[in-house]
Amino acid sequence: MKFRLGEEYLDNLDNFDLVIRTPGIPYLNQKIQQARNQGAIITSQTKLFFDLCPAKIIGITGTKGKGTTASLIFRILMKKFIGISVNVYLAGNFGVDPFEFLDELKKDDEIVYEMSSFQLQDMGRSPHIAVVLNITDDHLDYHQDAREYIQAKYQIVAHQKPGDVAVINADYIKSFAFAGITQADIWWFSLQKEVETGAFLQNGKVKLAYNGAKEEICKVSDLRLRGRHNLENILASILVGRILGSRINQIARAVKTFDPLEHRLEPVLERKGIVGVNDSYATNPEATISALDAFPHPILICGGKSKGLKFSRLGKAIAKKAKRAILLGENQREIFEAIPYAHRRKAVLVDDLEQAVDKAVEIAKKGDTILFSPASASFDQFSNASERGQKFKELIIKYL
Structure with a gap:
């Protein structure tokens, strides 16, 4: 085996x-396209x-x-197949490398x-089943622009055939548009309205509608996951x-007992009446806005490496929903300037995560939540979001 390393490793492809492309190399990279041509x-x-x-693939984007939904679907399907010689596998960014189990797969x-x-x-x-969650702008440090990002996402439904299924979020215009691309049967889900075929909320209850009938799955108050996005x-x-044939009682049991995943609105510690929450995987502004919605006026720790996204909506959310905002990272000034001028006194700028946690604990009083939700990538100070989240957990345990 020969290795080609260094800055020019993509030359002469x-x-x-x-050429087997890793996800970290954009398909539209000039040298990749030259090789294809x-x-x-x-x-x-x-x-x-x-x-x-x-086997049958259920793709989630x-x-x-994505990670929470994939894990919860996996949990639901596992309950369906207890005692049956059919296997369910979790793959992709969050699960196992799919080639580790490829040779074991059966048709069912x-x-x-x-x-x-x-x-x-x-x-x-x-x-066969494509799940389309919320679609907002992201990864503009990787994609040429927002249009290219969404076009990449379209591929999850673009090649479906009649008999396939698309499960689509009806509440986002960009997600709704996926319905016009697929040939599959469409099941909708919505927090804002009742749907004819799909799932929705009604009077604090999670409901399912299909074939002209409605069934209650559970009450929202029964769920352990927090936030409207969850x-x-x-x-x-x-x-x-x-x-895929799971029974209502199996589904209800799975969703009611499902806990937050690590680094995703993960409760870390409650001490002195103060709660520390790790949401390190919130790497874009919309994710942090959703996190702010999940808690009453939290003390927000936010900032990191920019991904080319705008912070105007996050700035307004901080002004309206955060008790205080402690900003760190290379984009801290950008986030600070996105906060409406009259509310900038809420913000404190610090050098690193340890200073941020120390300051948050100093400010916090009984009943407060310290929410670490960066709205940014981690690469300015950490190798990845998992390392960043682990560091927050160590620090909140140390200082609280």
């Missing part, structure tokens, strides 16, 4: 017949898996909530696959479970 086959691990997989198995825009961009096949994730997961 047209010398190869087959010279006749090289450009593929990826995800494309290869879809070509080779004999969205700007926020089911694969729950979390799919990012990086993976979807050059797909020529779509999953209600969206739950509705989508319920639909996939029902489409």
